[in-house]
Amino acid sequence: MKPPIFEYASPSTVAEAVSLLASRNGNAKVISGGQSLMPMLAFRLAAPELLVDLKYLKDLGAIRIGEDGVRLGAKVRWCDIESDARLAVGHPLLAEAIKHVAHYQIRNRGTVGGSVAHADPSAEMPGIAMTCDARMTIVGSAGTRVEAAADFFTGPLQTSLEPDEILTEVHLPAWPVTRRWAFLEFARRKGDFAMAGVALHYDLDSGGRITDAHVGAIGVADRPIRLTEVEAVLNGSQMSDKLIAAASAKARQSIDPPSDIHAPGAYRAALVATLLRRGLKKSAA
């Protein structure tokens, strides 16, 4: 499983990197951690002419936490998130979700930007981006743009990134300390892609009712999704076993997961309902 032939460049600035990507008319690819791209090259599922390594690009590896939320540079690695103690309070949902990503060696290399740009429908980071309504900063030949997650993920392993564009930052909105949340996924083995996963957060208004519910699911569609119908069930109500049951039933009805060799669609739908039920219970505890 040797990769096909390609050229390699390691520019020093984002502008240079963009320029290199633009020069190859869609036949160049960004490499950073390489944990998703390298297996594809090994299986010859991708055959770019040129790899543009972000190795020397400065400033893309920082985790910035401020009043406007958590800004993750595209080169932030899973081990960086794991070791950043601020996130336990700064964004506990992110911290919890990332615990489930892959394995030790991969976590030393795999990046936020890489995962989001790769857009695997079962991956945790795209799931968090979608659930939290993250905003992506993207730099290309046409300049810099910012895009909401809902517009960014366009299909299975597909995003709105143009061939000459690089994702430079994922910005998660501000996280109030009082926010309720849960992340649950079920995988065959630790570190595997989830068969399904649920990420959720909501706030409570002065009457103790749920407000601004965000409920996301991974592994059940061709991209990470928000369960908007479930959010509608939750918003305005007080948490109760009855509400949880209703939300869970709504989740099961509102999705139509594909079947594959690992699980039939019906299983995944039931799994989401189960994980949602357990997650909501956990969030209220």
Added chain:
Amino acid sequence: MQVDFNLNGQPVSADVEPRTTLADCVRDHFGQTGTHLACEHGVCGACTVLVNGEAVRSCLLLAVQVQDDKVVTIEGLSGDELTPLQAAFRKHHALQCGFCTPGFITTAHALLSHEPEADEDRIRDVLSGNLCRCSGYIPIIEAVLEARSSYRDPGSK
């Protein structure tokens, strides 16, 4: 394409195709065959090496990507005498066919170097990224638990 890096304490240089993985580079260009290839798609961990002190899968790295980096393979972690970690593997019969062993030892060394207080759950968690078909893992965990003391006392590595 030329790449210059540090391999097991020595500055080295290789002229490789960009598509050459770090695994193939250390094995074929530098004859360090202790790093093994069991899957070449980043799942089994047999190819684990250290880059700048961190455990990584060398089949998922291009050789050209380690320009100016410090690479350590199982050979760089071995000497005339067995290290306490290696001796622990032997004592606990933590290997049978030995093919996954360099990957496990390199990974365990990285873990214990950074986290000498790692508990059994943490050790199991980290080593779940390395596949072994012979041992059933239990002897490996025992070996790594025993080796911890040598990482807590910095003089005895």
Added chain:
Amino acid sequence: MKVVNSYIGRPMERVEDLRMVRGRGTYVADVNRPNQLYAVILRSSIAHGIIKSIDSSEALALAGVHRVLTAKDLGNEVPLIPLRLQPLPQLEPFHQPVLADKKVRYVGEPIAVVIADSAALAEDALERIALDIDPLPAVATRAQAEAKRSVLFEDHGSNVAITWKAFLGNADEAFKTADYVRRETFRVQRHAAMFMEPRGFVAEWDEAAGKLTVWGAAKTAWYNRRTLAAQLGLEVEAVDLIEVDVGGGFGSRGEFYPEDYLIPAAARIVGRPVKWTEDRREHIMSANHARDVECEVEFAVTRDGRFIGLRGQIWSDIGAYIRTNGSVGPRNVAQYMSGPYCMEHIDLKSSMLTTNKTPCGTYRGPGRYETDFIRERMIDLAAQDLKIDRVELRRRNLVADAQMPYTLASITPYDSSTELDSGDYHAVFDRCLKEFGWEERSKLRGQSIDGYYHGLAVGSFIEGGAAGPKEEVRLVLETDGALSVYMGSSSVGQGLETIMAQIAADAMEISYDKITILHGSTSYVKDGYGAYHSRSTVMGGSAILIGAEKLKELIRNTAAQRFGCKPEDVVIDGEQVSVGGNHLAFAGLSETPLEVEAAFFNKKYTWAYGTQAAHVAVDPGTGHVKVIDVMSVEDVGRMINPLTLHGQAIGSIVQGLGGAFLEHLVYDDEGQLLTGSFADYLLPTASDFPSIRSITVELKPCPNNPLGAKGAGEGGLIPIGGLMANAVADALSHLNVQPMELPLSPPRIWQLVEEAEAARAKA
């Protein structure tokens, strides 16, 4: 002074480890020959079809690509791979050609060999070979096979290659009058040995000497050498197969595969050494698959819980060709279904179905894993129906020590009969329950704790070992007093070098450190057999004992000449010879090394046996099964090295758990292999099964070999499938969930729960 060594039985640290923990092992991928080229195999991506044309011109145009070999380059007739075991003439139509010739029959079948300056270049060339294959309908299920959607071997006319019959007593008569008969259908999924080191060969042809050397041998080097020599038209002595370090075998590596011929043939054709190592993707589609079994069986029992017998039909999906040992698993499913229990009436037919899938061969405990799943499930079902405690039901029927030797079912054609040799099955059964804490844990049965339902199971098993017919050794006392032992046994990671040194040290009364074990290469002994069916300790070890006696005799004769006395007057004590008051050390006894050859012959299988118990907890919401504890107790007759034996037991159990829960080679209805990498073929990891305990005992030595040992190392996994399925059924007994199929994947468990709940709601 007489030295009595006692290395046998000691948990010696392994001598192999000294190189392996430092990355200094030499596996075949580490072997390089001057001027070598690299081979890559073009494999079919179509499951069934007629090859119309292969156009390699674009591939050959690539710089660095030297040759592309296809069937037409291999002579008038493409060599076929013979059957090493059960080589019946009626199975000849199913021998695999070393390269697809006119037809392809499975995804992964070799079609061409590309030889280039590097593996990467050869892979580039693969993409440029234009293959024109006319697809034929694929046969991927039993229904398709029986309906003859296609027939793989047109001349044979059906997709049933052969049907074996296992029989004992008179099942039809016995079933007529049985108080209780239950009939069920079971399925075990296709999975495989999946050893960590991919296969490989380095082959070198020395034109001047007319000699072929091949590195990468394992398991059955002497048989493979004879086969290869015949296929290449060479004398056997012109071929040397060399075994280097081997990264696991589990019954699968080392059998004669197409590449065992292709790489040496390529070396001869291009006149330069050729190196080939497979990658994981091709390993998954080309190394033997195993265990793909469906079974309809009836179990007859008396009202008071005495097993009467088993009757039924087994279908093994053996893939596109019959492999060198492809009949072993299907035969074993039928012949050994009764296991360690008394059953006088067996009538089991085992049919081998050819399908457009990777061919199957043995994988650790071949047929035994599958058959134990079937039998142990039936026992628990019978216990439920008859309202007899399942522990008591088993105890009532285990073969007793006083009944040994106990005759098992015979099988035909290629007739074979066997009998259980010795054992106290009841003692081991009780010991297991005690160590496991069965009484105490029983309180948890059916309880729901933190959302998980708890269940227990127990099961007993037999493990056959020590296949004959013989094994050879050559012992050489070197001039410096060291001992070199050359063996026909093969190392596949089981610690051969250490275990055999222990046996030799005790037998020769020589210090363990002075002994070197050299194994597996055909230049070492004339006629070796290898490592399979857990035979190395018994066969190789016994040969060493015999060789040691011969060497001691030679030492006495040599000393007698030196001292001018009779050999009977020479005493061997502590690495020296003594006559009267005169001593002479082994080092310096002779100017040239003293060498003997010896062989141990054996026709009787040994039968290690044991009992396992398990505790699981099941989450019906996700279908997840937590394996809380597994306790295994096995009697191996005599332990040579408890450390390595224990290691094999744990490793084997974890393999069994992989088969019970995770591993599955999945095909679609067109014969496409859907599980193509480790992302989809799931192996157990360190976090999956943390709690496994194994105890090995030496209760009943084997009466049939000088060591008293029974072949062991496969046993751990044998009962696991049945054990886990029974434990899950026990945990979910409130719903009467009854798993009849492996693996026990989360979606399958969930499905069973859904169906059970729906049934309950209807009732």
